[in-house]
Amino acid sequence: MNIFIQMWRSLFRTGVTDSPVHRVFRVVVNFSLHLHPARVSKNGIKTTYTFCLGGLNVLFFVMTAITGGLLMIYYTPDVDKAYANMLDLENVIPFGTFLRNLHRVSAHAMVIAVSLHMLRVFLTASYKSPREFNWVIGVGLLLMTFLLSFTGYLLPWDQLSYWAVTVGTTMAENTPIVGAKGPFSVLGPEEDMRFILLGGTSIDQPTLIRFYFAHCVGLPGALVGLMALHFWRVRKAGGISRPL
Amino acid sequence: MNDKIEIKERLRLLTVIREEALLRQRDIYPREEKVDTWPNLLVKELIALLIFTIVLVVWSLVQDAPLEELANPGLTPKEAKAPWYFVGLQELLVYFDPWIAGVVFPTIILVGLALIPYLDPDPIKGVGRYAIGKRKFATFCFIFGFTMWFALVAVGQYFRGPGWNFYLPWESWDSPKEVEVALTNFPLVAGIAFLACYYILGLGIPAVTFQNFFWRLGLIRYHITMILLMTMMLVPVKILLRQVFHIRYIVQTPWFNI
Numbered sequence: 001m002n003i004f005i006q007m008w009r010s011l012f013r014t015g016v017t018d019s020p021v022h023r024v025f026r027v028v029v030n031f032s033l034h035l036h037p038a039r040v041s042k043n044g045i046k047t048t049y050t051f052c053l054g055g056l057n058v059l060f061f062v063m064t065a066i067t068g069g070l071l072m073i074y075y076t077p078d079v080d081k082a083y084a085n086m087l088d089l090e091n092v093i094p095f096g097t098f099l100r101n102l103h104r105v106s107a108h109a110m111v112i113a114v115s116l117h118m119l120r121v122f123l124t125a126s127y128k129s130p131r132e133f134n135w136v137i138g139v140g141l142l143l144m145t146f147l148l149s150f151t152g153y154l155l156p157w158d159q160l161s162y163w164a165v166t167v168g169t170t171m172a173e174n175t176p177i178v179g180a181k182g183p184f185s186v187l188g189p190e191e192d193m194r195f196i197l198l199g200g201t202s203i204d205q206p207t208l209i210r211f212y213f214a215h216c217v218g219l220p221g222a223l224v225g226l227m228a229l230h231f232w233r234v235r236k237a238g239g240i241s242r243p244l
Numbered sequence: 245m246n247d248k249i250e251i252k253e254r255l256r257l258l259t260v261i262r263e264e265a266l267l268r269q270r271d272i273y274p275r276e277e278k279v280d281t282w283p284n285l286l287v288k289e290l291i292a293l294l295i296f297t298i299v300l301v302v303w304s305l306v307q308d309a310p311l312e313e314l315a316n317p318g319l320t321p322k323e324a325k326a327p328w329y330f331v332g333l334q335e336l337l338v339y340f341d342p343w344i345a346g347v348v349f350p351t352i353i354l355v356g357l358a359l360i361p362y363l364d365p366d367p368i369k370g371v372g373r374y375a376i377g378k379r380k381f382a383t384f385c386f387i388f389g390f391t392m393w394f395a396l397v398a399v400g401q402y403f404r405g406p407g408w409n410f411y412l413p414w415e416s417w418d419s420p421k422e423v424e425v426a427l428t429n430f431p432l433v434a435g436i437a438f439l440a441c442y443y444i445l446g447l448g449i450p451a452v453t454f455q456n457f458f459w460r461l462g463l464i465r466y467h468i469t470m471i472l473l474m475t476m477m478l479v480p481v482k483i484l485l486r487q488v489f490h491i492r493y494i495v496q497t498p499w500f501n502i
């Protein structure tokens with residue numbers, strides 16, 4: 001066999017012949033395409049039906065994950081180093097600014113796309129049986145997306161992040177019953193919700209490391225797990241919703 | 245290349261079951277025209293991927309991520325704003341105490357969203373198309389909440405300056421704002437009566453006026469739906485009370501205020 005043909009065939013396990021069976025085969029045997037069914041309903045792939053929003057969420061997530069991984073190489077979750085790391089990214093590391101920008105922009109895009117995806121699913125009544133629980137999983141994805149963005153906000157350790165997170169975590173202090181300043185509070189400031197969240201009574205090293213873990217490991221892990229469930233449910237519901 | 249399919253793996257076919265047979269009985273399935281995923285769907289996905297990758301790259305080339313001075317707990321900035329997607333909740337702090345704006349509302353929003361599929365009494369209306377006219381009540385509730393969230397974000401993000409005072413986007417933040425007008429509270433009894441009437445009438449009147457609607461939802465669905473709706477409407481009501489009637493709290497107690 002010609003060496004190039006051999007290489008090509010080792011890469012793509014099916015030939016290039018085109019026939020209905022080949023088309024089906026090509027999707028079914030390909031690992032990265034097996035998330036898809038071999039055949040899809042015509043209504044579901046109309047661009048003006050989904051506006052690609054679910055898929056775009058995946059793209060934006062993958063983009064934040066790749067750029068995030070690269071950023072982790074240059075970042076130390078230490079209050080004495082984090083800000084200096086940011087300055088290095090801006091001034092020393094080649095394409096550091098671009099990397100940071102791309103990470104931030106993809107995260108913003110994801111917050112927007114996840115909201116619009118929810119809107120489209122609602123407007124097409126796609127949450128109705130048998131997709132009720134997939135909508136609930138979606139609400140989980142929505143929450144994870146927001147929390148990911150929020151925890152990432154603290155990491156640059158500049159004035160912007162510090163005070164934005166101050167605003168956010170003050171809310172925890174006001175939780176009824178379990179917040180030190182909330183109505184009917186039973187816990188003091190050294191044992192309440194905010195204390196658990198910050199790892200102390202003010203935003204400091206313990207907070208940074210908590211947010212860092214949540215942002216880089218905990219929340220992305222949860223998001224990937226929920227996404228897998230989400231896609232599996234889309235398939236099990238018989239594909240994308242369509243007129244009944 | 246020969247025309248026969250080349251199957252390199254040895255596959256053993258046990259049985260073929262029609263997709264429909266695997267689905268649960270109660271699920272309603274349309275018979276609908278299908279097309280091959282390759283190339284019909286995959287080509288679209290590739291195009292979307294390329295376009296939006298370019299969008300992200302261009303966007304990050306033209307806009308730099310902000311980086312301010314090193315975090316300094318001793319120096320409160322002129323305006324401390326939450327990240328933009330939470331600014332709507334921060335804007336609500338003008339109208340509600342933090343335990344409501346920051347804890348109770350977000351919880352109700354998430355729980356309410358998750359309950360939507362179980363509250364909607366109709367299993368098929370509008371599925372698979374943008375048939376908003378067929379689901380007027382559902383669409384109204386959702387769009388109202390969705391729009392309000394982003395309207396509050398916009399106000400908080402673009403119209404609030406130092407001290408969370410109202411500034412037009414082109415106004416200088418240096419021009420000081422006059423101190424806020426004096427606010428009053430409802431007397432305790434009147435406030436409790438107001439809230440009680442608000443919910444009782446809000447739940448009662450539609451139940452009597454739209455009896456079909458009431459019976460279609462049933463007791464439990466109806467009450468959850470309407471309590472969620474009336475709670476959402478509390479936001480515009482409270483904004484109105486404050487901005488027009490200069491009322492700060494509807495109910496004020498030593499333990500909590502609403």
Ligand code: HEM
Binds near residue numbers: 121135142
């Ligand atoms: C990280 C976030 C999310 C990702 C990556 C994601 C991904 C997807 C994808 C790829 C689909 C296939 C159809 C399409 O592209 O529209 C889908 C469908 C669906 N999503 Fe999401 N989604 C996310 C968040 C959400 C949220 C927030 C909700 C609702 C609260 C939701 C509810 C649904 C439902 C019910 C379907 C089935 C729609 C149908 O069959 O027409 N998802 N999702």
